[in-house]
Amino acid sequence: MLWENKAMKYAHAVITGASSGFGAAFAHRLAGECAHLVLVARRGEVMDALAEELCAAHGGLKVTVRPCDLSDTAARESLIRDLTRLPKGKLLLVNNAGLGDYGEYVASAPERNHRMLQVNVVAVAELTRALLPRMLEQGGGIINIASLAADLFIPDFAVYAASKAFVASFSEAIRLEVRSAGVPVVAVCPGPVHTGFGDVARRHGCTNGYSPFKKWFYTPIPTVVNGAVDALESGKARYYPSLRIRMAGLLVRNLPLWVLRLVMGRRPRKVSSHDEA
Numbered sequence: 623m624l625w626e627n628k629a630m631k632y633a634h635a636v637i638t639g640a641s642s643g644f645g646a647a648f649a650h651r652l653a654g655e656c657a658h659l660v661l662v663a664r665r666g667e668v669m670d671a672l673a674e675e676l677c678a679a680h681g682g683l684k685v686t687v688r689p690c691d692l693s694d695t696a697a698r699e700s701l702i703r704d705l706t707r708l709p710k711g712k713l714l715l716v717n718n719a720g721l722g723d724y725g726e727y728v729a730s731a732p733e734r735n736h737r738m739l740q741v742n743v744v745a746v747a748e749l750t751r752a753l754l755p756r757m758l759e760q761g762g763g764i765i766n767i768a769s770l771a772a773d774l775f776i777p778d779f780a781v782y783a784a785s786k787a788f789v790a791s792f793s794e795a796i797r798l799e800v801r802s803a804g805v806p807v808v809a810v811c812p813g814p815v816h817t818g819f820g821d822v823a824r825r826h827g828c829t830n831g832y833s834p835f836k837k838w839f840y841t842p843i844p845t846v847v848n849g850a851v852d853a854l855e856s857g858k859a860r861y862y863p864s865l866r867i868r869m870a871g872l873l874v875r876n877l878p879l880w881v882l883r884l885v886m887g888r889r890p891r892k893v894s895s896h897d898e899a
């Protein structure tokens with residue numbers, strides 16, 4: 623089996639949100655380091671094409687495409703049942719799937735908020751709980767995709783920023799619990815990156831929101847993904863890709879709350895119109 627090849631770091635890597643953006647890039651990065659990839663997202667046909675491409679490029683690699691709507695409780699339970707039956711071996715979990723919603727909370731769609739919390743928060747907690755016991759026995763690691771937004775309350779991005787605060791806090795706590803067992807956990811905190819994220823987060827009839835400094839902070843996808851894997855391997859608790867993002871995170875975490883309230887009161891992400899959906 624490929625896992626017995628010493629060059630392989632993991633027997634299995636489970637990547638959520640593998641149909642796009644960071645998730646697809648994690649699949650490319652990990653294809654050469656894992657014997658078996660499990661790709662999870664809703665768009666099965668996109669992941670089928672990715673799986674074909676990866677298998678063609680990496681002889682002996684096994685890729686399982688596992689379509690799943692992580693916002694659906696029954697679908698998550700079924701996914702977890704399948705994942706807990708994976709054959710023995712070191713397992714890497716990449717909790718990457720996520721979505722945002724730009725705009726005032728009062729005008730938000732309750733169903734969308736629910737979905738966001740299920741995917742960004744509940745799925746992360748449940749997958750971690752389900753797979754951590756085998757990691758403690760057989761080895762493994764967890765990469766949780768949080769955000770620079772985890773350090774900040776963001777008007778017009780309220781639920782998303784709070785959901786990422788959960789991811790960062792949860793990762794830090796779990797990391798301390800399992801550190802002595804040699805299972806690394808890292809929270810990845812990117813700033814803005816060109817992926818499908820912005821289009822999904824934008825409400826019908828709205829612009830992306832005003833953010834004058836956003837352009838300055840953009841990081842390429844490979845920087846985030848390769849840096850995240852390296853950060854996990856070196857045992858870091860958090861990874862802020864690029865010096866600018868690291869400095870922004872440092873600044874935000876050290877400013878007094880009253881200063882942050884003044885800055886965020888200027889509504890840096892204010893959108894141009896209300897959600898009509």
Ligand SMILES: NC(=O)c1ccc[n+]([C@@H]2O[C@H](COP(=O)([O-])OP(=O)(O)OC[C@H]3O[C@@H](n4cnc5c(N)ncnc54)[C@H](OP(=O)(O)O)[C@@H]3O)[C@@H](O)[C@H]2O)c1
Nearest residue numbers: 639641642643644663664665692719720814815817818819
């Ligand atoms: N891009 C940024 O600027 C940025 C910055 C900081 C953090 N992040 C975080 O990075 C992570 C990846 O996002 P991305 O930037 O790569 O955006 P993306 O291109 O939109 O990818 C999001 C992924 O999440 C999956 N997903 C969404 N809802 C899902 C659901 N209900 N069930 C299963 N999978 C679902 C999508 O797959 P399907 O649509 O096929 O289901 C897709 O594969 C997210 O957690 C995001 O919050 C992004």
